[in-house]
Amino acid sequence: MSRLDSFIRRMEAQRACIDFAARPGNVPEGPVFELGLGNGRSYDHLRERFPAREIYVFERQVNANAASMPDADHLIAGEILETLPRAVLRFRARVAFVHSDLGSGDEARDRALSARVAPLLAEAVAPAGLVASDQPLVIAGWQKLPLPPGIAESRYFLYRKPKA
Ligand SMILES: C[S@@+](CC[C@H](N)C(=O)[O-])C[C@H]1O[C@@H](n2cnc3c(N)ncnc32)[C@H](O)[C@@H]1O
Incomplete structure (x- = not known):
């Protein structure tokens, strides 16, 4: 598969996961976090899909x-490892949905960052809240959800925090 094909499929997976989160009843009340503004494309999509929510961007x-x-x-x-712990103090267990798109293409670096971000998300997210991530996350007790129809395994990752 060409890099272009791979990129397009990743973007389709990202959009499908955000759209899944935005369906009525799929996330609890609360703000949305975007980790990794980049060019702002996925932030723009979040704004469209969650027009009534506060969206905080790291x-x-x-x-x-x-x-x-x-x-x-x-x-x-x-730096997310400095800003996210402060956000946890402010938003602990209140964040409805996190879209995390911090990947750099350097697998070892991305894995190491994800391992440090995951426990912070575990604290920030509300019961029954969702995380859509470009990287796999290991969070004890959370449910890994199937991806939306048409999205191949491991193109993106969806997790739900258990209800309290
Ligand atoms: C793949 S891009 C995000 C693309 C974005 N979602 C979009 O639609 O344009 C990843 C972004 O995460 C940011 N990032 C990566 N590691 C970070 C870290 N440790 N702290 C803060 N930002 C980080 C990078 O600067 C980069 O802008």
Whole structure:
């Protein structure tokens, strides 16, 4: 498969997982976190799909398209391993949905970062909340969900925190 095909399939998987989360009743009340603003494409999609929710965006190198820039109250700039622990103190067990797209293409680096981010998500997410991630996450007690129809295994990852 060409890199272009692979990229397109990853983007389709990302969109399908966000759309799944946005279906009525699929996530509890609460804010949404976007980990990795990048160009702002998936943030823009989140804004469309969750128009009534507060969306907080984490990014260490803010360089998004101007049309997809969060306002200052919702942009949490800095290294995620410093900013996310502070956000946990503020939002503990209240976040309805996290879209995590921190991948760099360096497998070892991405695995190491995911291992440190996962326990922070475990604390931030509300009971019955969802995480859609470009990387596999290991969170004890959470349920790994099947991907939406048409999305191949391991293109993206969906997890649900158990109800309290
Ligand atoms: C694949 S891009 C995100 C693309 C984005 N979802 C979009 O639709 O344009 C990954 C982003 O995560 C950010 N990132 C990676 N590691 C990070 C870290 N440790 N702390 C904060 N941001 C990080 C990178 O700077 C990059 O912008």
